[in-house]
Amino acid sequence: MTIMNIALPSLQRSLHLSDPGRQWVITIYALGYGGLLLVGGRLSDLVGRRRSLMIGLTGFALASALGGAALDPAMLFTARALQGVFGALLTPSVLATLAATFPMPAERGKAFGIYGTVMGSSSGLGVVLGGVLTDYLDWRWCMYVNLPIAAVAAAGTLYAVRPVSRAAGVRVDIAGALLATTGLMALVLGFARAETDGWSAAITIGSLAAGVLVLAVFVVVQKRIAGPLLPLRVVLDRRRGGSYLAVLSLAVGMFATLFFLTFYLQNVLGYSPVRAGIAFLPLTAGLMVGVRIVSPLLMRAQVRSLLCPGLLTIAAGLALLGLVPVHGGYWPHVFPVFFLVGLGTGWVLVTANSTATIGAGADTAVAGAMVMTSQQIGASLGTALLSTVAGTIAADHLRAHPGAKAEAAVHGFNVASLGAAGFLCLAALAVFLRTGRGGSAP
Known part of the structure; x- marks a missing residue:
């Protein structure tokens, strides 16, 4: 998810991508991944978790090999889309396997704590590795590196994950799958096009309207059929619903940090890709600290008492990002932002993943898939909106102060970050009200 970001400038030059075209390296992955996660969750139940893990890993590795060998943009985009497709099969199987393997409360908290640590570490490693591989080898190795990782994961899966027969009576809701996939992809596409074409463009409005309409039809269909793709009881549960809202909001805030600080470090402060990647490490450190703090509390504290402080911690980091000056320093201005956002992210993700899958029974894979679906929609929304x-604030500032390009860019980042901080505060309030006075987090 993160390794390709710092490689984008090098990749763009190599394959002669246009400025609007380069965003599709990221967006087309989000389209395949976010659009198919619910289907992947149901397929995991249909073919069995172990088999889904192996198919997902193998397909992801082959897609990565194709991307590394890309001769033109079309070949690369195809590979990235396939990575998204197989990633959508892989993720729900991971969460369902964890939930089934560690049903006891004490073990469950530790398992999801380790999961959160691995997830956070890999995202930080992706940023650093992307800079190192791009600087010292070639951007293509940002794709090839997935092959040995997938091979090790596949060997571990064959060794450690017990074969489980497919759940009895599971059927794939074809109509629901088509509607969910089409609706989610239309939303992601609309959010992505808003960034390049503007919110008033026909493609933006049409895609967003189509996405909302198709998803509304999806909800109606799910109410009326016997074996729905997404049983509405999954999202109507107060604690699960609050968790999904928290993760969606978290993704909006995470985008502001990753995107704005990537450009701030490289374009304003003049960091190299490697140095910029290393500069992101406090984000991972904060995430791991958040995981360590929240994991022992999962069985003792209320869900909202875990989710809300996490969201407010991210909001505090974004508020500091809104105050970063043009000629700022890394330690006084950037480090606290990374650490606070990472801390809140680890806090929320572990709680949300554990809450979403507890007691879900036959819906475990789909309930887990909804966590990542929420994250993808939030990331797409954050990308477009922020x-x-x-960009608008920066353009206005530049017109008023011609020649002050760096100042204009930082001013735009500041305003957008403060807006994102306010949004996270409102989201924390909504999550607090939605989750109610439920018992301890699972």
Whole structure:
């Protein structure tokens, strides 16, 4: 998810991608991944978790090999889309396997704590590795590196994950799958096009309207059929619903940090890709600290008492990002932002993943898939909305102060970050009200 970001400038030059075209390296992955996660969750139940893990890993590795060998943009985009497809099969199987393997409360908290640590470490490693591989080898190794990782994961899966027969009576809701996939992809596409074409463009409005309409039809269909793709009881559960909202909001805030600080470090402060990647490490450190703090509390504290402080911690980091000056320093201005956002992210993700899958029974894979679906929609929304805000503010500032390009860019980042901080505060309030006075987090 993160390794390709710092490689984008090198990749763009190598394959002669246009500025609007380069975003599709990221967006087309999000389209395949976010659009098919619910289907992947149901397929995991249909073919069995172990088999889904192996198919997902193998397909992801082959898609990565194709991307590394890309001769033109079309070949690369195809590979990235396939990575998204197989990633959508892989993720729900991971969460369902964890939930089934560690049903006891004490073990469950530790398992999801380790999962959160691995997830956070890999995202930080992706940023650093992307810079190192791009600087010292070639951007293509940002794709090839997935092959040995997938091979090790496949060997571990064959060794450690017990074969489980497919769940009895599971059927794939074809109509629901088509509607969910089409609706989610239309939303992701609309959010992505808003960044390049503007919110008033026909493609943006049409895609967003189509996405909302198709998803509304999806909800109606899910109410009326016997074996729905997404049983509405999954999202109507107060604690699960609050968890999904928290993760969606978290993704909006995470985008602001990753995107704005990537450009701030490289374009304003003049960091190299490697140095910029290393500069992101406090984000991972904060995430791991958040995981360590929250894991022992999962069985003792209320869900909202875990989710809300996490969201407010991210909001505090974004508020500091809104105050970063043009000629700022890394330690006084950037480090606290990374650490606070990472801390809140680890806090929320572990709680949300554990809450979503507890007691879900036959819906475990789909309930887990909804966590990542929420994250993808939130990331897409954050990309479109906050980029548009930052770009508009920067353009206005540049017109008023010609030649002050760096100042204009930072001013745009500042305003958008403060807006994101306010959004996270409102989201924390909504999550607090939604989750109610439920018992301890699972």
